[in-house]
Amino acid sequence: MPLRWMLLLWCGWSAASAQPVSVTLKNIRHEFQALNNCAPVTAITLLGYYGTQVTQAQAANAMKDYPGDPQVTSLELAGYLGRAGLRSVIRYAGDAELVRALVARGFPVVLQQRLQTGSNVAHFRTVYGYSKGQFLISDPLLGPSLRLSTAQLMALWQYYNGEYLVAYPPAREAEVRQILGADFSAAANWQHLRQHGEQDVKARPNDPYAWWGLAKAQLRLGDVRAATESFDRAVRLGVPTVYFLYRQEAFEAWTQAGQHQKTVDVTQRALRAYPNSKELTGFYDLASAALRKATVPRSTTGVNGWHPISSD
Structure with a gap:
């Protein structure tokens, strides 16, 4: 395995999970974003980790529909990484333990979250480390060493129903499959998201984002009638x-x-x-x-x- 994929810091091991209790990945390139450029900065962070250097301007020009485009989707990010030779999976219903498992094996994890509590702005962040009770994050806007507690990470992540992206060289796909398990299959992950969504709307019936996540899973699983009802509920609640x-x-x-x-x-x-x-x-x-x-x-x-x- 190339040295750039190895871990910089291993501080003890958890006997229960067979994972290090503290991990920091090295070769994580950070750059502060220009306006609406969190996706291009995320791209150069991932590409730099795997050994490909591009500029923020190059990534933005390739990924944006026009200068100043405020939105680059996860699919567009994955497509750009694919042109550089990386494979990506985009999945939902992620949790803190899965993020730790991926980082422990040398995979930075991109989260789609809200920028901060009370903000409606979507934002990409790259998790590249963790220790007891917190995560180490490269944030294109807030800096290279943002630390979020598990509770903070999960609260910001609910806005996007636990959406995460893992990019990797094709030769490492077996490792990603092993870590994700059934969720490596998109169909199985939609089932997981539906189950997660059903639990969320029971726990938070007035949360429009919980209803949106359930609706998205219902749509992808072919239940259009249920999906329209759930989307309607989300809009009425205040998306x-x-x-x-x-x-x-x-x-x-x-x-x-x-x-x-x-x-x-x-x-x-x-x-x-x-x-x-x-x-x-x-x-x-x-x-x-x-x-x-x-x-x-x-x-x-x-x-x-x-x-x-x-x-x-």
Whole structure:
């Protein structure tokens, strides 16, 4: 194994988990981000760890749809890393123990979280170490040595339903499969997320992000009716407009269910804030075209009495 994958610090071992109780990975390159550049900085952090050097500007130019694009998705990040020779898996319902297991084996873990408590801004962070009760994180905005307690990490992670990305050289895929177990399979991970989501909405019935995670799993598992109901619940509870810039699964569900007015109503509102979003524009155009083709008159309140709720 190349030395850059080895661990810098091993301070004792946990007999219960057969993992070191404290780990810090070396060769973690940090750079403070330019505006809306957390994804490009995350990319150069991962690529640098595995031995490929690119600049923040190069990564941003390759990943963004236009200069100043405020949103790069996990899929776009994975695609860029793939062009550099790394494979990636994006999974959900992650937990602190899984993050420790990956880091202990030499894999930095990218988390999709909210920027800070009370913020609606999405943010990529790279976990590259841990010790008892806390995690060591390279944060493109807050610095190279951000430390979060387990409770803080999990609270910020709920916003994105425990979404994580693991990038690795193809030769190390067997290790990633072993650590993730059943969750290496996307289908199995959607089942895991649905179970997790069902537990979350029982524990936090007024949490729109819990309902969103359940809805996303239901959609990916083919239960469109249940997904639309869960997405509707999330919107009624107060999903902020910016969330639709980062996630568009509700539009997918409403499109499949033929509930195009819902998509038009929400994307219109979101596009007033983010007029250059190709994702929002694409779903708005698709839904508008479907409504133009419809022969059944629509009421002014929308399909089935739908009333979108602004929740910013």
